[in-house]
Amino acid sequence: MSEKSIVSLQKIREVIKERMKNIKYKIMVLSGKGGVGKSMVTANLAVALSLKGYDVAILDADLHGPTIPKMFGIENETITGFSAGIIPVTTGNKISIVSIDFMLPSEDTPVVWRGPIKTKAIMEFLSSVVWGCKDFLLIDLPPGTGDEALSIAQFIPNVDGVVIVTIPSLVSQHVVRKAISFAQKLDIPILGIIENMSYFRCPQCGQIHYIFGEKGGEAIAEEMNIDFLGAIPIDRRIAECSDRGESFLVKYPDSEIAKSFMNIAEQIIKKVENRKNG
Amino acid sequence: MSEKSIVSLQKIREVIKERMKNIKYKIMVLSGKGGVGKSMVTANLAVALSLKGYDVAILDADLHGPTIPKMFGIENETITGFSAGIIPVTTGNKISIVSIDFMLPSEDTPVVWRGPIKTKAIMEFLSSVVWGCKDFLLIDLPPGTGDEALSIAQFIPNVDGVVIVTIPSLVSQHVVRKAISFAQKLDIPILGIIENMSYFRCPQCGQIHYIFGEKGGEAIAEEMNIDFLGAIPIDRRIAECSDRGESFLVKYPDSEIAKSFMNIAEQIIKKVENRKNG
Numbered sequence: 417m418s419e420k421s422i423v424s425l426q427k428i429r430e431v432i433k434e435r436m437k438n439i440k441y442k443i444m445v446l447s448g449k450g451g452v453g454k455s456m457v458t459a460n461l462a463v464a465l466s467l468k469g470y471d472v473a474i475l476d477a478d479l480h481g482p483t484i485p486k487m488f489g490i491e492n493e494t495i496t497g498f499s500a501g502i503i504p505v506t507t508g509n510k511i512s513i514v515s516i517d518f519m520l521p522s523e524d525t526p527v528v529w530r531g532p533i534k535t536k537a538i539m540e541f542l543s544s545v546v547w548g549c550k551d552f553l554l555i556d557l558p559p560g561t562g563d564e565a566l567s568i569a570q571f572i573p574n575v576d577g578v579v580i581v582t583i584p585s586l587v588s589q590h591v592v593r594k595a596i597s598f599a600q601k602l603d604i605p606i607l608g609i610i611e612n613m614s615y616f617r618c619p620q621c622g623q624i625h626y627i628f629g630e631k632g633g634e635a636i637a638e639e640m641n642i643d644f645l646g647a648i649p650i651d652r653r654i655a656e657c658s659d660r661g662e663s664f665l666v667k668y669p670d671s672e673i674a675k676s677f678m679n680i681a682e683q684i685i686k687k688v689e690n691r692k693n694g
Numbered sequence: 695m696s697e698k699s700i701v702s703l704q705k706i707r708e709v710i711k712e713r714m715k716n717i718k719y720k721i722m723v724l725s726g727k728g729g730v731g732k733s734m735v736t737a738n739l740a741v742a743l744s745l746k747g748y749d750v751a752i753l754d755a756d757l758h759g760p761t762i763p764k765m766f767g768i769e770n771e772t773i774t775g776f777s778a779g780i781i782p783v784t785t786g787n788k789i790s791i792v793s794i795d796f797m798l799p800s801e802d803t804p805v806v807w808r809g810p811i812k813t814k815a816i817m818e819f820l821s822s823v824v825w826g827c828k829d830f831l832l833i834d835l836p837p838g839t840g841d842e843a844l845s846i847a848q849f850i851p852n853v854d855g856v857v858i859v860t861i862p863s864l865v866s867q868h869v870v871r872k873a874i875s876f877a878q879k880l881d882i883p884i885l886g887i888i889e890n891m892s893y894f895r896c897p898q899c900g901q902i903h904y905i906f907g908e909k910g911g912e913a914i915a916e917e918m919n920i921d922f923l924g925a926i927p928i929d930r931r932i933a934e935c936s937d938r939g940e941s942f943l944v945k946y947p948d949s950e951i952a953k954s955f956m957n958i959a960e961q962i963i964k965k966v967e968n969r970k971n972g
Contacts, residue, residue, distance in 0.1 A: 450837045451729005451861075479840060559728045562757060564840055583729075585933045621899035627930050629937065652905050655863045659907065 425536070431543040433573040435501070438549040439473070441688045444569065444604065447581045448591030450559030453612040454581045455483040456654060458556040460673075461579075462511050463665045464681035470551040473504060473512040477538075477568045478558045482517035489661020494518065501546040509663055514545050535567045542571070561591075561598040569602055576688050577607040579645070584611055584632035592636050607687050608643035609633050610680060616650040643687075646680040648673055703814070709821040711851040713779070716827040717751070719966045721885070722847060724877065725859045726869030728837030731890040732859045733761040734932060736834040738951075739857075740789050741943045742959035748829040751782060751790040755816075755846045756836045760795035767939020772796065779824040787941055792823050813845045820849070839869075839876040847880055854966050855885040857923070862889055862910035870914050885965050886921035887911050888958060894928040921965075924958040926951055 436442065445461070447454040455478060466472045476484035485491040488507040495518045496503050504512035519541050547553065555572060558564040569575075578599040582592045592609070599606050611633025616625045627650065637644035649672055657664040665674045714720065723739070725732040733756060744750045754762035763769040766785040773796045774781050782790035797819050825831065833850060836842040847853075856877040860870045870887070877884050889911025894903045905928065915922035927950055935942040943952045 449728055451727060451731075453729075479838075558840070559837065560757075562836070562842055585937060616894065616903075616905065618896040618898060618901065618903070620896060620901040620903075623896060623898040625894075625896070625898075625930060627894065627928055627933070629933050650905055652903060655905070655907050659863060 425539065428539045428543045429571050429573070432539070432571060435543065435545055436547055436553070436573065439547055439553045440551050441576045441692075442553045442555065442572065442574065443607070443684065443688070444555045444557055444572075444575055444578045445581060446557050446561075446565065446578050446595050446599065447559050448561060448593070448595035448598075452559075452581050452583045453648070454478070454559060455487065455556050456658060457579075457581045457610055457612055457648070458554050459484055459487045459658075460665055460677045461681060461684070462552075462554050463509060463663050464677040465552050465554075465685070466509055466511055467665065467678070468681060468685070470685075471510075471549065472552045472554065473514070473547055473550045475542075475545075475553060475555045475572075476513065476515035476517065478556050479516055479564060482515050483658075484513060484556055485515045485517065487658045487661060488513060488663075491661075497544070498546075501544040502541070503546055509666065512547070512550070516541065538568065539571055561594045565598070566602075569598075569604075575602075575604045576691065577605045577684075579607050579684070580609045580642075581612055582609060582633050582636065583613045584626065584629040593640070596640055596642065605691070606642050607684055608645035609637045610645050611647045613650045614647035619652075643683075645683055646676045648676055703817065706817045706821045707849050707851070710817070710849060713821065713823055714825055714831070714851065717825055717831045718829050719854045719970075720831045720833065720850065720852065721962065721966070722833045722835055722850075722853055722856045722882065723859060724835050724839075724843065724856050724873050725837050726839060726871070726873035726876075730837075730859050730861045731926070732756070732837060733765065733834050734936060735857075735859045735888055735890055735926070736832050737762055737765045737936075738943055738955045739959060739962070740830075740832050741787060741941050742955040743830050743832075743963070744787055744789055745943065745956070746959060746963070748963075749788075749827065751825060751828045751831045752792070753820075753823075753831060753833045753850075754791065754793035754795065756834050757794055757842060760793050761936075762791060762834055763793045763795065765936045765939060766791060766941075769939075775822070776824075779822040780819070781824055787944065790825070790828070794819065816846065817849055839872045843876070844880075847882075853880075853882045854969065855883045855962075857885050857962070858887045858920075859890055860887060860911050860914065861891045861906045862904065863907040871918070874918055874920065883969070884920055885962055886923040887915045888923050889925045891928045892925035897930075921961075923961055924954045926954050 445454055445458045462472045462474050474484055482491050490505050493505045504514045506512050580595045613628050616627050634644050651673055654664055668674055723732055723736045740750045740752050752762055760769050768783050771783045782792045784790050858873045891906050894905050912922050929951055932942055946952055
């Protein structure tokens, strides 16, 4: 890379920092592997924080599909660029969303740009977002611990913590270790582990089935000496809400899932506040 | 990139081609998104082809964890390098396996090398594998349609077809479109779509639950004018077998899943043979 382009990347980084200076807490949501429901967890955690009265924004930095916009029913929205910069899209529940997918040309375009070009484009895009004053910014990273997650993680300044999402199976526990190692290398504190798809309660007979294994998230949390934030059961209504762009927590506030997310949100608030004040 | 390194990459590509010249059919397994069970599908498809009497090899090119070796219970094996090159590990059911994870130093190391270095290392690794004579090579690509999947896909010569794995939910259908577009850009024929986690049959009461949505895989296949190869239901015993490194198809040959995989294998054999002979 030439000296000139390093200088320009450095400048972009500074602009991003300036743009994010009025965000109180920045939290990354990471998984060692895709498909564990990281985006679902990010979206519902944002809703939980918002229901608790906080101003919340989401940066959907997962390049493999506009999952977050779709979950909030805003996938057909376009971001508006003013001279001041790009303004996030606001959802019905007042969450501000910026998705990297918004900058892609068409729904069917796979992201086949090569690394360096893509990283630069993402950085330029990010450096023009007008976030304003927010209590929380949740960052939905690309799955895994590869280049994409690393590139994006590196140019978001002063991240307050990482939440790791996993599913219970042992095969997946294996990759959680990589996620923990990734967070440690980036020197970002790990707030804890959320276990998704923990079990399925048959709506017909009430029997609980540990489809993807039993309590693997708790086991790995204990083994790695990391807090276990909570378990989210499997619920077909989650997929239905996601597909329709409806908020599960608003629609089913008394569900096990909603209670679990509210509890997890509370733990995260305490953790980041203690860290900032202590 | 300097002229010299382009020449050297070109040379590595030629060596890989030479190394793979006695493999009859090369099939890539792709997903638009992680966590849809792509590696599980690859592993069981390999077993199904092997049970039908074919010589099968797997290239586990998914960098985010040694899922394939773990599923076959060979994650602690090390590949042996002779002067002739690297010899794949052979499983109990005589499937030859090479995992890119074998070249990584430790279980907990996340892949945080930057793109170009990583690609070169992978290519050099691949160029030294002694595959020998095989009927089928299944290539488990990294999830998604990003740089990693693209880099690896690009340096495997003369691929006979792509199988796309998805789950039924609509949110995931969205990303299937990206996978199709990805295969088309690489100019590899699409053999069809496999829908994983299609439904869950409660072992207690027998009720079928479409946990992740109903028949989304069939719908997207029809919409995109692509063959639907089959549906794989959710079965807790799959996770158990994966965790223990046991072969599900050998252990439960009469299960719905086993029958579905045997049927899918048959369709794939017909398709590639017709293509080669026609």
